[in-house]
Amino acid sequence: MDRNQITKWLKAPAKMANKYSLHVIYFCTGCGIIEIPPVITSRWDAERFGIIPVATPRQANLFLITGYVSVKTLRAIIRTYEQMLEPKYVIGFGSCPINGGMYWDSYNTIKHLDKYIPIDGWIAGCMPRPEAIFIAVTHLWTLIDKDMANAYIQYRENYEFYRSNQEMALGKLEWPPLYPIHSNVRAVENE
Amino acid sequence: MNESIKEQLESTFKSIVVTVSEDTRIFVNVKKEQVLVVLRFLKDRKFDHLALISCVDWIEEKEFELVYILTGYMQIDEEDTGQERLHLIVKAKIPRQSPRLKTATVVFSNAEPYEREIHELFGVVFEGHKRLTPLFLDRWNEIPPFRKDFDTRKYVEEVFDKIPPVEDKDK
Numbered sequence A: 001m002d003r004n005q006i007t008k009w010l011k012a013p014a015k016m017a018n019k020y021s022l023h024v025i026y027f028c029t030g031c032g033i034i035e036i037p038p039v040i041t042s043r044w045d046a047e048r049f050g051i052i053p054v055a056t057p058r059q060a061n062l063f064l065i066t067g068y069v070s071v072k073t074l075r076a077i078i079r080t081y082e083q084m085l086e087p088k089y090v091i092g093f094g095s096c097p098i099n100g101g102m103y104w105d106s107y108n109t110i111k112h113l114d115k116y117i118p119i120d121g122w123i124a125g126c127m128p129r130p131e132a133i134f135i136a137v138t139h140l141w142t143l144i145d146k147d148m149a150n151a152y153i154q155y156r157e158n159y160e161f162y163r164s165n166q167e168m169a170l171g172k173l174e175w176p177p178l179y180p181i182h183s184n185v186r187a188v189e190n191e
Numbered sequence B: 001m002n003e004s005i006k007e008q009l010e011s012t013f014k015s016i017v018v019t020v021s022e023d024t025r026i027f028v029n030v031k032k033e034q035v036l037v038v039l040r041f042l043k044d045r046k047f048d049h050l051a052l053i054s055c056v057d058w059i060e061e062k063e064f065e066l067v068y069i070l071t072g073y074m075q076i077d078e079e080d081t082g083q084e085r086l087h088l089i090v091k092a093k094i095p096r097q098s099p100r101l102k103t104a105t106v107v108f109s110n111a112e113p114y115e116r117e118i119h120e121l122f123g124v125v126f127e128g129h130k131r132l133t134p135l136f137l138d139r140w141n142e143i144p145p146f147r148k149d150f151d152t153r154k155y156v157e158e159v160f161d162k163i164p165p166v167e168d169k170d171k
Helices: A003-011 A013-019 A031-040 A071-083 A130-145 A151-157 A159-170 A184-190 B002-012 B032-044 B111-122 B152-159
Strands: A023-025 A052-054 A062-066 A089-093 A121-123 B017-021 B025-030 B049-058 B063-071 B087-095 B100-102 B125-127
Touching: A003 A013, A013 A130, A031 A052, A031 A062, A031 A130, A062 A071, A071 A159, A089 A130, A089 A151, A121 A130, A151 A159, B002 B017, B002 B025, B002 B032, B025 B032, B032 B063, B032 B087, B032 B100, B049 B111, B087 B100, B111 B125
Parallel strands: A023 A052, A023 A062, A062 A089, A089 A121, B025 B087, B100 B125
Antiparallel strands: B017 B025, B049 B063, B063 B087
């Protein structure tokens, strides 16, 4: 352990423990998942950074969106994200979740993922190298230190907007809202 | 072998056009009523594997062209003789206005997912198919997306680009 960090540990032990044990959910979207096996196995060994892949969203607090998101996948992503426990962080991986990438005029691919779920950070590239994942994770540590990785709080506060965007893309959602919806928010803005 | 199968096809069926190209590929252009008969005829002659069904949208001729690619498991192994495996490509054109065709699942049962896919992406109706339900698309209301007159850019502008970005409501 780094001696310089002892004060940080004493000040906020829960935050520091959370920061160094990011459990990433095994969720495969698109082609970027091919970068994950070398990252978590001995070649690059993500466990140096405290990253372990876990099987269920209830155990996870890091969500890597690894590639293009089709309309059907978005439904699964939202359900997975809403099951994860707070604090939870999302990293968009590759250029497709950012703005569609090479699927910019595809009929079946979601273009801007941050319209539907909140994103803490992006890794640009097609495909990003495994080292880019570690750079993103160290950036995420800095953000957690500064209390800036608060996308899940944004999701809670602006849930009406996210939910209405999700319904615009997917039609009526068959699961109940995660947070209470004050239905007059959008109506007031329209007036 | 490809000469003999060509002769057999031409002597059995009328109004059938057989072209041999590259020695290992035989193109068979048939009428849409003949598809099932030709497929069954070829299945009895050791072309027992349906590798793929595909569809081409010839929008200027106002026709869909269905492509059935057949090959055989029982043909000579290419390692022994140096010969490549023979591929038989059956093509049939159907009018674009009323795209209907009899299903090939009665001959090759593995045609089912291919026909479901073509039904979803091109809108071709396969008569007698038991399960023409949606396969890939999620609640699709437009015309089938692989048709040439479907404008993907316009669809993206109307559906995905109209969704507003989420901004913080406090700002």
